[in-house]
Amino acid sequence: MGEALPVAGRERQRAVAQALRAFLPERAVLWQEEDTRPYECDGLTAYRQVPMVVALPETEAQVQEILRACHALQVPVVPRGAGTGLSGGALPPGDGVLLSLAKFMRIVRVDPVARIAVVQPGVRNLAISDAAAPYGLYYAPDPSSQIACTIGGNVAENSGGVHCLKYGLTVHNVLRVRGYAADGEPLDFGAEALDAPGFDLLALVVGSEGMLAVATEITVKLLPKPPAARVVMASFDDLQKAGDAVAAVIAAGIIPAGLEMMDRPATRAVEEFVGAGYDLEAAAILLCEADGLPEEVEDEIAKVKEVLTRAGATRLTVSRDEAERLRFWSGRKAAFPAMGRISPDYYCMDGTIPRKRLGEVLGFIGDLEKKYGLRCPNVFHAGDGNLHPLILFDANDAGELKRTEAFAAEVLEKCVAVGGTITGEHGVGVEKINEMCVQFGSEELELFHAVKRAYDPAGLLNPGKAVPTLARCAEFGRRHVHAGALPHARLPRF
């Protein structure tokens, strides 16, 4: 648990709260611990810190004033959306202001002709698609936490979802981000046109984990909703065969709307939980979804079935209707809560690997299970190589926690070693900051710091996240990972 503020900090707290109260109503400035405690962590609960002050602005002018005031007082500021992030990107500063954008919940405009939605950052991901639905449109990126996560957080993390092989990540679906720099200067990246002059600063701000700017208005692209979707569920008696089947689907010129894999430990855990109808004898199952016009879906499903049969699928089931399609997906989406049922704690990794190395990496993980005496079911965004191994452990057992950390560290290092990355979609935040030393050399890290300075020379916006200092990398040498379990344990994830 984060410490409450030491007495020495009280004066500073009073000064900052007072400065903010000069232009914010009383209800918009929280500083008493009972009010600030709920903000002590985001979705990564292993890291907690009660913020010195929480600010809850309602207007852009207030956001600007907060940033100006904090800049004048040299107080760190951490922006936060719904707090569902999984890497501690919104971990508050004990000596700073947590800037909650929760009140920015307005859908400013849905333009069905131009196929865009202009929304405030606190709007939930799913609320955008709901608002666009009457026009037959939707917002494509669908992180599994989409009922709760906000578009502001999606922009900060460049969130993905189960459909991103075909429809892209947040960066591919956002047209414009308006907001403020750390010193309160207004910024406007991108445009309602498809590009803007100069450097692509829109691409740079997406996924910057709230370190370059605070977004106050986001314009997203809306796509026509595919009229039909069906999913094929395929069983394999061998993990490598399932991996090869994924390659075979791609080789056949198919880009499925979704392509997910689960190994047997994962299917067994979820089947008990939701009864999705999975084949529990299979070493792995693949879910492959086709969407589009009905005739397109029909053709693609036929082709997928043929390819998967040739690839050695032992059983194939095609969803007959929407209810069955959703049932097949329900198991996948419930994978994380299901782990919560069979283990006191679980630690989720987020590495991405080239798909062709899947068999090797899963074999490696299997060896680590034996080495550390811990179970590790795997769910996998197979289409884009994003692996979510889930180490099951008991946080109350210090030995297990330690072994989990070492286990996770080896897996992430393996991801880097096979040409992949330490984080595909959850972000670095505080959680993987040491792994950044494995992924990047000191010169790249130095450049990241230089980019940060270009936007925020005083280093006040979300300091200490995402990019480690060179001193930190030197100190840690080989990095070590902290474990964290999820709050909102029943919220669908990934």
Place this chain on the structure above:
Amino acid sequence: MAERLRERIREAAGRAAPLRLRGAGSKDFYGGTLRGEVLDTRAHAGIVDYEPTELVVTARCGTPLAELEGALAAQGQMLAFEPPHFGSGATLGGCVAAGLSGPRRAAAGALRDFVLGARLIDGRARELAFGGRVMKNVAGYDVSRLLAGSLGTLGLILEVSFKVLPRPATEHTLRLELPQHKALESLNRWAGAPLPVSASAWRDGELWVRLSGAERVVRAAALKLGGDALEGAHAGRFWSGIREQTDPWFAGDVPLWRLSLPSAAAPLELAGAPLIEWGGALRWLRSRADAATVRAAAAAAGGHATLFRGGDKAAGVFAPLAPALARLHRELKAAFDPAGVLNPGRLYPDF
């Protein structure tokens, strides 16, 4: 080879001598003034890694774009953003530095959308690697996408990894006769419906639409949209003419403006009829109107205008930036190239 390029940059930075990074020079016409000694990137060539089932290709900057596209086509794949070559010998490095996308852009995405990773040499002659060869990667700032369209001002792009896509099973092109405002209205309406439109071009009262995808879907859409079908080879020549600007519409020496606008923006009140691509979002204009007039019209419509070819570059090639963004550009430039030796003035006159 990369070591030799680094040495040249280190040496030039040491004496603050501008370098002009250049592949085949097919895009010399594009952007601001060309200054400095030429640093030819063509010797650093070749496809480093191509795994069709990973949907990823990695190639060095000097690789001819045609060679890369040929290798992809042999596996039934493509660069989905259809980059223009603007001349034989166009290289991958120049393609990324220019950041330009072709007819499929509105449907498939822009060049920057397909960049997965890059290696570069920055202005301090450091060889740096960002992103990777995987589809999803959120470790660190997205520097590789930032290189797309940076015109070599941030670093020498050594190597790029792209996401590639399968070529569509079928393509079919239609021609309809429609006045400009009707064409814009139709294009925006179609884009809001599940139709396989992969490219569009309107000029002189005629609208060409390309449909791509599964055969049954393309056939059904063609019936729905109407118009006259174009025979395959003819259609191919037409789209190549649009992509490479060899279509007769682009001939002549009247300055060519590129206006990037919201797709639904009404026809602009500017002298000269446009050629419209990207479902209305890209409008080419041949006009001798002064830069301020063109830029004001583009800005009023929610977009921006670039003096793409010809004309008087003294008024600036790219739309001026708001002061806050101009400052960020200068700061980023200083972070990548403190001595200011890489393609100075190519993007904006002040760096």
